Amino acid sequence: MSEDTLVDELLAGKHRALARVITKIENRAPGYRDLVSQLHEHTGNAEVIGITGSPGAGKSTLVDKMAATYRERGETVGVIAIDPSSPFTGGAVLGDRIRMASNVGDMDVFFRSMSARGSLGGLSTATTDAVKALDAFGKDKIIVETVGAGQNEIEIVKTADTVSVLVPPGSGDDVQMLKAGILEIADIFVVNKADMDGADRTVMELREMVGMRDASPMAGHHGADTLADTDDGAAGQDPDDEGWQPSIVETVAKTGEGVEEFLGTIDEHVAWLSESGELEAQARQRYEAEIKTLLREDTAALLQEELSVRGGLEGYIDRVLRKETDPYAVADELMAPLEDCVAGARDGG
Amino acid sequence: MSTEQEQRTIRCLVAKVGLDGHDRGAHVIARAFRDAGFEVIYSGLHKSPDDIVQAAVQEDVDVLGISILSGAHDTLVPKIMDGLDEYDALEDTLVIVGGIIPDDDREELYEAGVANIFGPGSTMEETIEFVRENAPER
Numbered sequence: 249m250s251e252d253t254l255v256d257e258l259l260a261g262k263h264r265a266l267a268r269v270i271t272k273i274e275n276r277a278p279g280y281r282d283l284v285s286q287l288h289e290h291t292g293n294a295e296v297i298g299i300t301g302s303p304g305a306g307k308s309t310l311v312d313k314m315a316a317t318y319r320e321r322g323e324t325v326g327v328i329a330i331d332p333s334s335p336f337t338g339g340a341v342l343g344d345r346i347r348m349a350s351n352v353g354d355m356d357v358f359f360r361s362m363s364a365r366g367s368l369g370g371l372s373t374a375t376t377d378a379v380k381a382l383d384a385f386g387k388d389k390i391i392v393e394t395v396g397a398g399q400n401e402i403e404i405v406k407t408a409d410t411v412s413v414l415v416p417p418g419s420g421d422d423v424q425m426l427k428a429g430i431l432e433i434a435d436i437f438v439v440n441k442a443d444m445d446g447a448d449r450t451v452m453e454l455r456e457m458v459g460m461r462d463a464s465p466m467a468g469h470h471g472a473d474t475l476a477d478t479d480d481g482a483a484g485q486d487p488d489d490e491g492w493q494p495s496i497v498e499t500v501a502k503t504g505e506g507v508e509e510f511l512g513t514i515d516e517h518v519a520w521l522s523e524s525g526e527l528e529a530q531a532r533q534r535y536e537a538e539i540k541t542l543l544r545e546d547t548a549a550l551l552q553e554e555l556s557v558r559g560g561l562e563g564y565i566d567r568v569l570r571k572e573t574d575p576y577a578v579a580d581e582l583m584a585p586l587e588d589c590v591a592g593a594r595d596g597g
Numbered sequence: 598m599s600t601e602q603e604q605r606t607i608r609c610l611v612a613k614v615g616l617d618g619h620d621r622g623a624h625v626i627a628r629a630f631r632d633a634g635f636e637v638i639y640s641g642l643h644k645s646p647d648d649i650v651q652a653a654v655q656e657d658v659d660v661l662g663i664s665i666l667s668g669a670h671d672t673l674v675p676k677i678m679d680g681l682d683e684y685d686a687l688e689d690t691l692v693i694v695g696g697i698i699p700d701d702d703r704e705e706l707y708e709a710g711v712a713n714i715f716g717p718g719s720t721m722e723e724t725i726e727f728v729r730e731n732a733p734e735r
Binding site: 263264267268270271274275277333334337338339340341342343345346349352353354355358359360361363365 | 605606608627628630631632633634635636637638639640641644645647648651652654655656657684685686735
């Protein structure tokens, strides 16, 4: 199938074409860049929601219930679920699909499992592009689900308009972990399994943390008085406040309890995004990051080519080992022709 | 690493279909496929043919492995094949069947488009080798 027909068929709503486009994106198959370029003008209509949290927090189950609720409202849903892959064999068992029990047989929920494939930077590119494909296909809501363990996952959820972090009850230590970085990216905290012991405590701890964040000198215009606003949790948005204060919602994904409220909070966040102009700012940031990533990868590829023409790095490493040269000098030497080339083209053109 | 550089990985759906709760074989094969470097999606138990088709199409798998020990293969497998055909996915999906399939029933499954049947006594190596050699070029 040629790229043009693939794009046409995708835009016409053919599931097979959408699936194949995502495969090409994942495989970085020849021509995938043209595909994504062609899709770009058709994007921008979907709302993207990121879900992250520690393993076993109930992400997949919650996503299942979210998708079902959106479907009841008559909206179409795309889901990208990312699981880790073995760093040794590259193999993976992608298990999130099993939890999608409420939506089996419903083709308007397009569920796609992706593995990390051990390619660190590349995964966020692949996720961004896959989201574009679902967006161009015409999905109303796109949910990106990933295990939130590190920087890589944080990069991924940044493709989302609204980032939700799941926190299971009784995870005092997890909350500590959250402080280290995930706290900053959360727009909404979801205390899932809220029927379990310790849920109240977790909600309280989160509330305290959100308050502390706002009270810290880094938060700027916020004062300690924002602490009082958080008492009613989800609906605690101060209308005069320019910033978004992370909401805290409680859900029981297994039964679907609280899911409506959670989706309502997402809607509130999206409304705030567009009113405050944050939506456009986010989009700008995202495109900037995307372009930078592509530039980095492309220049790295160019260098790699130059390197292999010169017989690889081994020779240089030998010389560095013998103290005949040093790593900085090697980098300068390899970069010089590229720099000359670029300078030449700039002056000439 | 360049964005142009292709990273091809074989994707498989390991599927249990119908009223058949025996999933040990499916688990073992899922794990073996994973260790062979494949990406494996497991369907879970008691799926309908439509569910399997939906998963195979959306996940765009190269290989669909159906595990059946209930004896209902002669109705369930053709339904899956028809479903794949409906979504234009039949010709470039390698469909293999594992489980208890009597010799008399095999010809019918092959005719429906099943590429191979792995019964009791088949080795993991054999199955993995078959998938590696026959996974469709895309």
